[in-house]
Amino acid sequence: MRNCCSESRHRNSRRRGEVTMTDAYRVDLEQLDTVTARIAGLRGFVQDTLAGLDARIAAAHQNWTGETADRHAQAHREWMKAAGEVRDGIEAVRAAAAAAHTAYTDVLTTNLGILGRGR
Secondary structure, three states, rough: OOOOOOOOOOOOOOOOEEEEEEOOEEEHHHHHHHHHHHHHHHHHHHHHHHHHHHHHHHHHHOOOOOOOHHHHHHHHHHHHHHHHHHHHHHHHHHHHHHHHHHHHHHHHHHHHHOOOOOO
Protein backbone atom coordinates (compact mmCIF):
# COMPACT_ATOMS: atom_id res chain seq x y z
CA MET A 1 0.00 0.00 0.00
CA ARG A 2 1.32 3.42 -0.94
CA ASN A 3 1.66 6.14 1.70
CA CYS A 4 -0.75 9.06 1.53
CA CYS A 5 1.75 11.50 3.03
CA SER A 6 5.30 11.88 1.84
CA GLU A 7 8.30 14.09 1.55
CA SER A 8 8.97 15.25 -1.96
CA ARG A 9 12.15 16.35 -3.63
CA HIS A 10 10.34 17.60 -6.75
CA ARG A 11 8.78 21.04 -6.45
CA ASN A 12 6.54 20.88 -9.51
CA SER A 13 5.46 17.25 -9.37
CA ARG A 14 2.09 17.93 -7.73
CA ARG A 15 -0.71 15.66 -8.96
CA ARG A 16 -4.44 16.18 -8.90
CA GLY A 17 -5.80 15.42 -5.43
CA GLU A 18 -2.58 16.32 -3.63
CA VAL A 19 -2.25 19.07 -1.08
CA THR A 20 1.20 20.59 -0.79
CA MET A 21 1.75 21.82 2.74
CA THR A 22 5.33 22.96 2.05
CA ASP A 23 7.76 22.27 -0.74
CA ALA A 24 8.81 19.10 1.09
CA TYR A 25 5.49 17.73 2.36
CA ARG A 26 2.52 16.51 0.33
CA VAL A 27 -0.75 14.79 1.12
CA ASP A 28 -2.48 12.72 -1.55
CA LEU A 29 -6.12 13.17 -0.55
CA GLU A 30 -7.36 10.47 -2.91
CA GLN A 31 -4.92 7.96 -1.40
CA LEU A 32 -5.92 9.10 2.10
CA ASP A 33 -9.56 8.42 1.15
CA THR A 34 -8.58 4.96 -0.11
CA VAL A 35 -6.71 4.16 3.10
CA THR A 36 -9.62 5.44 5.20
CA ALA A 37 -12.06 3.22 3.30
CA ARG A 38 -9.80 0.19 3.71
CA ILE A 39 -9.56 0.82 7.45
CA ALA A 40 -13.37 1.05 7.62
CA GLY A 41 -13.57 -2.26 5.76
CA LEU A 42 -11.16 -3.85 8.22
CA ARG A 43 -13.24 -2.62 11.13
CA GLY A 44 -16.38 -4.10 9.56
CA PHE A 45 -14.61 -7.40 8.93
CA VAL A 46 -13.40 -7.56 12.54
CA GLN A 47 -16.87 -6.67 13.85
CA ASP A 48 -18.57 -9.32 11.71
CA THR A 49 -15.97 -11.94 12.63
CA LEU A 50 -16.35 -11.22 16.34
CA ALA A 51 -20.15 -11.42 16.11
CA GLY A 52 -19.93 -14.77 14.30
CA LEU A 53 -17.43 -16.14 16.77
CA ASP A 54 -19.53 -15.01 19.72
CA ALA A 55 -22.61 -16.69 18.23
CA ARG A 56 -20.73 -19.97 17.71
CA ILE A 57 -19.37 -19.92 21.26
CA ALA A 58 -22.84 -19.18 22.65
CA ALA A 59 -24.22 -22.14 20.70
CA ALA A 60 -21.47 -24.41 22.03
CA HIS A 61 -22.29 -23.38 25.58
CA GLN A 62 -25.97 -24.33 25.16
CA ASN A 63 -25.06 -27.97 25.82
CA TRP A 64 -21.71 -27.60 27.58
CA THR A 65 -21.68 -27.34 31.35
CA GLY A 66 -19.29 -27.81 34.20
CA GLU A 67 -16.07 -26.26 35.39
CA THR A 68 -14.33 -26.45 32.02
CA ALA A 69 -17.27 -24.76 30.31
CA ASP A 70 -17.28 -22.03 32.98
CA ARG A 71 -13.55 -21.43 32.56
CA HIS A 72 -13.91 -21.35 28.80
CA ALA A 73 -16.79 -18.88 29.04
CA GLN A 74 -14.70 -16.61 31.28
CA ALA A 75 -11.72 -16.83 28.92
CA HIS A 76 -14.00 -16.06 25.99
CA ARG A 77 -15.43 -12.98 27.73
CA GLU A 78 -11.91 -11.70 28.41
CA TRP A 79 -10.84 -12.42 24.85
CA MET A 80 -13.93 -10.66 23.43
CA LYS A 81 -13.23 -7.63 25.60
CA ALA A 82 -9.66 -7.44 24.28
CA ALA A 83 -10.82 -8.01 20.70
CA GLY A 84 -13.37 -5.22 21.17
CA GLU A 85 -10.55 -2.91 22.20
CA VAL A 86 -8.72 -3.80 18.98
CA ARG A 87 -11.88 -3.07 16.99
CA ASP A 88 -12.26 0.27 18.80
CA GLY A 89 -8.61 1.08 18.09
CA ILE A 90 -9.15 0.40 14.39
CA GLU A 91 -12.13 2.76 14.48
CA ALA A 92 -10.01 5.43 16.19
CA VAL A 93 -7.44 5.16 13.39
CA ARG A 94 -10.20 5.44 10.76
CA ALA A 95 -11.66 8.49 12.49
CA ALA A 96 -8.21 10.11 12.72
CA ALA A 97 -7.61 9.52 9.01
CA ALA A 98 -11.00 11.04 8.15
CA ALA A 99 -10.28 14.02 10.43
CA ALA A 100 -6.88 14.47 8.78
CA HIS A 101 -8.53 14.58 5.36
CA THR A 102 -10.95 17.24 6.56
CA ALA A 103 -8.15 19.25 8.17
CA TYR A 104 -5.96 19.15 5.04
CA THR A 105 -8.90 20.12 2.84
CA ASP A 106 -9.86 22.99 5.16
CA VAL A 107 -6.28 24.29 5.24
CA LEU A 108 -6.08 24.15 1.45
CA THR A 109 -9.38 26.01 1.08
CA THR A 110 -8.33 28.65 3.61
CA ASN A 111 -4.92 29.17 2.04
CA LEU A 112 -6.34 29.42 -1.47
CA GLY A 113 -8.92 31.91 -0.17
CA ILE A 114 -6.19 34.03 1.39
CA LEU A 115 -4.33 33.99 -1.91
CA GLY A 116 -7.50 34.92 -3.79
CA ARG A 117 -7.53 31.65 -5.69
CA GLY A 118 -10.62 30.04 -4.20
CA ARG A 119 -11.12 26.42 -4.95
